[in-house]
Amino acid sequence: MSQSRTQRVRGRSPPDREDGWQVTTVPRRTTNDSGAAVCAVTGATVPLEETHYFVTLRKPTPGRHQPPEFDHLVVAEGALGELDEWLEDD
Numbered sequence: 001m002s003q004s005r006t007q008r009v010r011g012r013s014p015p016d017r018e019d020g021w022q023v024t025t026v027p028r029r030t031t032n033d034s035g036a037a038v039c040a041v042t043g044a045t046v047p048l049e050e051t052h053y054f055v056t057l058r059k060p061t062p063g064r065h066q067p068p069e070f071d072h073l074v075v076a077e078g079a080l081g082e083l084d085e086w087l088e089d090d
Contacts, residue, residue, distance in 0.1 A: 017057070020059050020060070021057045021058070021059045021071070022057065022058050022059070023055055023056070023057055023086065024056050024057070024058045025055070025056045026053055026054075026055050026056075026083070027053070027054050028051060028052075028053055028077070029051070029052065029053070029054050030048070030049055030050060030051050030052070031048045031049060032049065033048040033049065034047075034048070034049060035047075035048050036048060037052075037074035038074070039052075039074060039075055039076040039079055040055070040073035040074065040075055041075050041076065041079035041082040041083060042076055042078075042079050042082075044076060046074050046075075046076045048074070050077075051077045052074055052075060052076055052077055053074070053075040053076075053077065053080065053083060054072060054073075054074060054075075055072065055073040055074075055075055055083070056070060056071075056072055057070065057071045057072065057073065058070055059071075
């Protein structure tokens with residue numbers, strides 16, 4: 001039985017991302033999608049049907065009536081240590 005890692009977190013902007021983006025959720029997941037994505041930490045190709053982490057980023061917008069922006073990153077299961085480093089405060 002695999003452990004689930006889904007949590008709400010607040011962390012600094014990931015590398016290569018302008019300030020203002022915050023990591024908000026990090027669920028561990030697999031999909032039925034036969035596609036692949038590039039791991040945001042290692043640059044390796046991650047088959048989406050294999051276990052990986054799906055990181056949601058949120059960036060508040062300046063206007064009260066303008067919804068926040070969202071983006072998503074895929075992180076390979078083996079790169080969890082590097083992901084945790086992103087989430088540490090400066």
